[in-house]
Amino acid sequence: MCADTPEYKHTLNLPRTAFPMRAGLPKREPEWLERWARIGVYDRLREKEGRQPFTLHDGPPYANGHLHIGHALNKTIKDMIVRSHQMMGFDARYIPGWDCHGLPIEWKIEEQYRKKGRDKDDVPINEFRAECREFAAGWVDIQREEFKRLGITGNWADPYLTMDFHAERVIAEEFMKFLMNGTLYQGSKPVMWSPVEQTALAEAEVEYHDKESFTIWVKFKVVGTGDATLDSAQVVIWTTTPWTMPSNKAVVYGEGISYGLYEVIGRPEECWARIGERYILADNLAADVLGRARLDETMYRRLCDVTNDDLAKITLTHPLKGAEGAEGQWDDIRDFRAADFVTDTEGTGFVHCAPSHGLEEYELYRDLGMLEQVITYNVNPDGRFRDDLPFFGGKAILKPNGKEGNANAAIIDKLAEVGGLLARGKIKHSYPHSWRSKAPVIYRNTPQWFAAIDKPVGDGLDTHGKTIRERALTEIDNVNWTPKSGRNRLHSMMEARPDWVLSRQRAWGVPLTCFTKKGALPTDDDFLLRNPQVNRRITSTFEAEGADAWYDEDAKQRFLEGIVNPDDYDQVIDILDVWFDSGSTHAFTLRDRADGTEDGIADVYMEGTDQHRGWFHSSLLQSVGTTGRAPYRNVVTHGFTLDEKGMKMSKSIGNTIVPQQVVDQYGADILRLWVAQTDYTADQRIGPEILKGVADSYRRLRNTMRYMLGSLTDFTDADRVEPADMPELEQLILHRLAELDQIVREGYAAFDFQRVFSAVFTFATVDLSAFYFDIRKDALYCDGDTVQRRAARTVLDLLFHRLTTWLAPVLVFTMEEVWLERYPGEDSSVHLTDMPDTPAAWRNDTLAQKWAGIRAARRVVTAALEIQRTEKVIGASLEAGPVVHVEDENLAEALRSVPFNDICITSEIAVTTDPSPAEAFRLPETPGIGVVFEKASGEKCARCWKVLPDVGTHAHSGVCGRCDEALS
Structure with missing residues (x-):
């Protein structure tokens, strides 16, 4: 106006x-950041007294590389949680943190070595660790500034780092609690192993991608049943890991599966099946298996049932038994028994067992007490077969770059040569890969250190369960999950998870600070040194010098001398799983810091949904194992960030969005607004x-x-x-x-x-x-x-x-x-x-209901006037003086009780309950109201533009009474 x-x-x-009007955010935002730092906003908020603490514990990003859009989403959500609770009256604390140990940093240093022609193994370990520490510190500084640029508030001057000496001391201390409470043990069992990185991996360090694998159908001869029909048969297995065949020790079947004996009566030229051969197969799968062998239904016949009693008589021989040059490696009889994990939905109805490379098979024979008979050590840490393995010595399952090695092809060729192969092919399936190297992983039997999650924890904290698993499952239901599906996801993972693999065969991390007795077996009571005095000596040293002290040449003597005889013990040199590091952060951040929490429990953990098997998971395991309860009250998760078409972001595709680019073009507030507008839980x-x-x-x-x-x-x-x-x-x-x-x-x-x-x-x-x-x-x-x-x-x-x-x-x-x-x-x-308190007395539902009707009537009027404006009958709504016909007497009274002309921005308006004439304008969604257009009567006020009869009759020329009064 x-x-x-x-x-x-x-x-x-x-x-x-x-x-x-123009924000100029990219240029101006850094000025506000400088201002907040100058006036100390975060510290001044901490000075406000009498507030209930609220702590969001930061899941540590990895100190390696610039921020991606997932980092920006994650930290912005956290910042909104912290800031909103602060402004609602809490003392909302936020201590940023970083994960600093682990393989990716080791790789970067090794890459630098290779460029300089250096060999990592020739470098003293603490010199190598010092370079890793320096590398991580550099990226902490870079990422800190990138996070601050997004407007993230927090104690940036004093973050937590897993490589700080106090943190390394506490991580070791938390590990020693597992040592002392009886849940730590050394076992030799199949674990996910990265041949490329030459270390064990936890489930949280694995991601699943499609992989094309060789698949083979292999014949095992039946022997020693005394039944001529059975002794002439062969049991056929199917596997997608041919490289496990040299480690085969058994075949298992399913008791509830229908099996038959099938005889070959014809064959094409290119075929490994021979006329007269007889195969035992699950009936549901027989046609598929024989079809894979290039036999159509005219080339075989079903001879008879093979019952569970028949199967119970069977023993088998390995297809490489007696092969020239095998040196008796595979001459032992293969075990044959029922197992509950066998199905007839794919394969042959039989499962070949290499317990050194499969967890189900391992657990089967562990429970049978037969591990000594079935465990093999054929695969070296680099994924090559041991050199003295006949036929396959030195063959690689994977190349150093993670690509297919020569082991599978060699095994398939040898099986074909000795007549043990029925069919071969390839299959594309979801397969575990290391999230760091992106290379496939294998299951490999190797001595590792574990935390037993089904063994009673000897700490007396049995309120929520005697074992780590029981405690974890109980505590999950004491936590509030956002979204609620997070509870079910973690609960199902915790129900099914195996023991926690704590050890890694690398250099940059917190060591497993324990000693083993020379000559003792892992099952002996005195195998592990459990001595509180030794533990205190280690932790006090770590507090002063960091975990590097463990790798000093005189470390064993330094920690044991005067307490026990150092010559009686071996020092463990493996490092801890980095998920144990991050899972322990609650102890040295929430528990130990002045700006932590009184009870060591965070109000909120907030991370991506992948952390149900990562940080949420490891933090829960670690905490219930040492304190008996969860380290968090609320767990909030966000989904993954995709491009506009819903595709995963990839540098190769070119569809990535880099946070810094958004900040440079629009400003950080636009990125933050995107976060606020989206449903981050998906x-x-x-x-x-x-x-x-x-x-x-x-x-x-x-x-x-x-x-x-x-x-x-x-x-x-x-x-x-x-x-x-x-x-x-x-x-x-x-x-x-x-x-x-x-x-x-x-x-x-x-x-x-x-x-x-x-x-x-x-x-x-x-x-x-x-x-x-x-x-x-x-x-x-x-x-x-x-x-x-x-x-x-x-x-x-x-x-x-x-x-x-x-x-x-x-x-x-x-x-x-x-x-x-x-x-x-x-x-x-x-x-x-703070957000100001809003009086409850302002709430007036009766008034709101009345005005809902008024606003509905207004919509009809404004729609009617828009037609007149479009048709150039009027230039502005103030030129109108419409008549509004209202059927509802109560609504008519409501419209008359307010200045309805001002509400409709007209100079005058008439409200009547007379029936609407035919020409009245109506809106279908607002029945009972009709508007008849009329022009306002009078002249246009030169000051407010309303058209009124009294314009020109006042002391000030050309104005209405209201404007004349204002001018006076």
Whole structure:
């Protein structure tokens, strides 16, 4: 609105603000970061007394490489959780942290060595570890600045690092609790092993990708049954890992499966089956197996059933038995028995067992007490067969680059040569790969250190269960999960998981600080040295010198001398699984720090959904094993970030979004707003078009804030109006604020930022910009010192304080800019402010119901006037004076009880309960209301533009009575 004549324009109360329409975020955000650091916002918040602590424990990112979009999503969600709880009255603490040990860093240092022609094995281990430490420290500094640039608040000056001396001391100390409570043991069992990295891997270090594998059908001869029919037969197995055949020790079958004896009566030229050969197969799979052998249904026949009693008589020989040059390696009879993991859904109905390379087979023979007879050590750490293995010595399962080696082909060729092969092929299937090297892994039997999760924990903390598994399953139900599906996911994993493999055969990490007695067996009671005095000596040394002390030449003597005879013990040199490091972070961060928690439990853990098998998992195992309870009260998970088409991001495809690029183009607030607008609990999408849409939402919201700032210029407490004295429209906005306050607080408490932002954004753009502001422009610009104008500005002030604080956890930079526009000053910051309490008395459901009808009627009027404007009948709605026909008497009374013409932004309006004439405009979704267009009568006010009969009859020429009074 604007006056027609120059002499009246200066009399209007037009918005005045220096707040720019263009944000310029990429340039200005660093200035606010510097300002927050200068005035010490985070530390000043800690000085607020009497607040209930709220701690989000940071899952440590790995100190290796620049941030990707997943990092940005993760840290921004955490920041919103922390900031929102702080502004809701908590003492919300956030200690950022980093995972610093582990294989990826070792690899980087080894790569540097190779470029210089150095051999890692020739470098003293502590010199190597020092280079790893320096590398990690460098990336911590880089990532810290990248996180800060995103507006992430926290104790950046004092983060936690798993490689700090105190952290290494506590990690070792936590490991020793497993040593002392009886759950630590050394066992030789198949574990996931990376031949490329030459170390054991935990489930959390594995990801599944499609892989093309060789698949073979192999014949085992039946011997020694005394039944001529059976002794002429062969049991056929199927496997996708031909390399495990040299380690075969048994074949198993299923007791509930129907088996038959099938005889070959014809064959094509290219075929490994021979006429007269007889195969025992599961009936459900026989046609498929024989088809794979290139036999059609005319080339074989089923001779008879093979019963469980028949199977119980059978023993088998390995297909390589008696092969020339085999040196008797495979001459032993193969065990043959029933097992409950055999099915007839794929394969042959029989499973070949190499217990050194399969967990189910291992557990079967462990429970039978037969491990000594079936365990082999044919595969070296680098994935090559031992050199003295006949036929296959030195053959590699995988090449050093992770590609297919020559072992499978050699084994298949040898089986074909000796007549042991029935068919071969290839299959594409989901297969475990190391998440670091991206190379396939194998199951390999190797001595490792384990935490037994089904053995009673000897610590007396039995409230939630005697074993680690029992405790973990109990504690899972004591935690609040967001989304709820997280509970089921972790629970099912915990129910089925094996013992925890704690050891890694690498150099950069916290060592397994234990000693074994020379000559003792792992099953002996005195195999492990359990001595509190030795433990204290180790931990005090680590506190002062770090874990490098374990690798000093005199370490064994230093730790044992004077307590026990060092010559009686061997020192374990394996390092701990890095998931044990990160799983222990609660102990040295929450428990030990002054800014930690009194009980050592975090209010929230928040990470990606993959951490159900990672950090959430290892933290729970570690904590219940040492304290008996979970280290967290709430667990929040987010999904993965995909491109705009829903595809996984890949550098090779070129569809990655780099956080720094978004920050440079739009500003960090746009990235944060994208996070707030998305349902982070599922997979999210991001890309150029999506970011453009986010930027548009930002601009609309910024304009709303700018309008409020302009209209609040010079507002003081003397201008305030009490809610009871306000017009109904203002009371309605206060009602909406009361409703929103509940939504915002509940949403933030539930970590539901999408709900919070959606509600606030809709309110700002629909209820305010398109409704309240539109209506009240006239009073704000044209009224004199009226109750209506003062009430409107009071509401704007109340809106300002709520919108800025409600949105500050999301738009950290923009809301600071908005706040400082009204409250400048060196010590001023919206982030030092709490969300204001909103009186419950503002809630007025009766008034809201009344105004729902008024707003519905308004929509019909504005739609009717838009037609007249489009057809050029009028230029603006103030030229109209429509007649509104309302069937509902109560609604008609409601419309008459308010200045409905102001609400519809018309100069005059008539409300009647007379029936609507045929030509009346109607909206189908709002029955019972018809609008007949009429022009307003009178002249146009030169100041407010309303068309009124009294224009020109007052002291000031060309104005209406209201404007004349304002001018006076």
